[in-house]
Amino acid sequence: MNRRKGIFLVITGAVFWGIGGTVAKKLFQQYQVDVDWLVTVRLLIAGVLLLALQFFGKDRSQILGVWKSRRTAIQLMIYGLFGMLAVQYTYMASIEHGNAAVATLLQYLAPVMIIVYLLVRKQSVLTPQDLLIVSLALIGCFFLLTNGSLSQISVPSAAIIWGVLSGVALAFYTLYAVPLLKQYDSLVIVGWAMIIGGSALSLIHPPWQIDVSVFTLEAYLSLLFVILFGTMFAFWFYIESLQSLLPKESSLLGSLEPLAAVLTTVFWLKEPFGIFQWAGTACIIGMILLVALQKESSSRSNQHPRNEKPLRVS
Template sequence: MNQQAPLPKNRTLGFILVILGASFWGIGGTVAQKLFQQENIEVGWLVSSRLLLAGILLISIYKITHRKESIFVIWGTKYNTFRQILFSLLGMLAVQYTYMMSIALGNSAVATLLQYLAPLFIMAYYFITKHSQLTKQDGIAVSLTLIGTFLLLTNGSLSTLSVPITAVFWGVLSGLSAAFYTLYAVPLLQQFHSLLVVGWSMLIGGVVMSVFYQPWHINIANWALSTTLYFFFIVIFGTMLAFWFYIESLQYLSPNETSLLGSLEPLTAVVTSVLWLQIPFGGGQTIGTLLILSMILYLTVFQKKRMKS
């Protein structure tokens, strides 16, 4: 009788990395909400500062780990340059700004869950462009999402919204931006290292945002220690390490496994929002959250089958 081989140490490291990465993403959104609503930090300023610093750090990490390779290789042709700039503005910058606006106007739990509507938008894109046909699994996922989103936003009552309609608007835009980010990045990631693609996209997005929201037009010296710690947590843990750990986990785990464990992001956002910021969550919203999480897990389980179809 064959015995199952023990879990290799490198796979254990992969699990640790993806769990930490997803958790940092979710917690980072909650910390951003703290800065917006209790420290009066402006959304545009945080986005520009966050993208600039995280982009510089990611590109630096790439250069340290790939000393013989140029960080400018991605700008070798006009076609790649165009794609990288478009990805930076309509992908990275758009998803960061819309997500943060949804948090500022609502809360991180709802914003993160609305961003996770992206798989449905990707599904709709493939269906409209006739790259795939709707399956039974797709129908189940759509049903879970529609019911879950209704309960999340209304707590089961048609007369009230749990967050302002503007927060819902920016949250849905965040999901659309995340879908574009995911689809449009594929050709670039097939040619260049992910640290370069994302690092440059963050840096470009940060430079563009700096035209409107200058990072240097704020006196950090007047911040309380807690505010400073929150800010650097968002930059280092909620942005740079979250992405780096998630990408690095692909060295040890399959994409299917990392996607499955990546669903911890909305879960950590909900838990930290409720426990730390004491965001009220009704019974209907709890059920809605569980339905949306079930959609994420369900689509992940059937990912390979859907890709083949």
């Protein structure tokens, strides 16, 4: 029963992440919501709610304890600004200029960037599986962005740039988090990182400076969905799934996120998607599955695999 609950939670969380990006695109298109404002509000509210979950459900002493060490506090500030804020802003900017499907798929280039980084730093060796992952990513991106035509790019250049930057930010976010997660619960680290990122962006775009007169009930419900379901509940469900599933299993089922983003973008927002773009989507989702399976094989040597704390960001 616990295993079924874990599977249900991680699938629901992944679908919420994917749909959340599509709903954000609707806010950009229909209500001209500013990307700066949405990212600020999303981070601040979701961060507070995640810390509230930690306060009422886990070790509440960690919430303030993370700030007692100067070194940890500096790491957390860097992580919040150049990890969390960078990931969230670049992802939403890519959605604003393109669509949620392309933004999500480009963000999932992060595993390839991590492989290249570790190779350059000589911290790993290139394996046949790594070559397959990189090949699938490159082929998938080519089809996704060109729809099979060399003469034109079917996705706006701004969406591509922001999407690739989102992948870079996600790679940094993933690598830099490791020492912090060895000391503190992921709810504490991610909750504070969201608050730090949201607070920094609010200095540029205060969350109260927005004209809500054009907002309808649908707009408010969409905003509520992005903040609660597309951010807070999605992350919470993913973390809770680790109570009954191995991290490798949660990572594998989490690959439903880009699929949900593609399907809702095409069938709900009626965005055009060519046959080669579907082929590119299949390549990138295949890459994600291979990465998850690679984690599975490497985690077999881990004596306590349930102690791993993977993160989700979308």
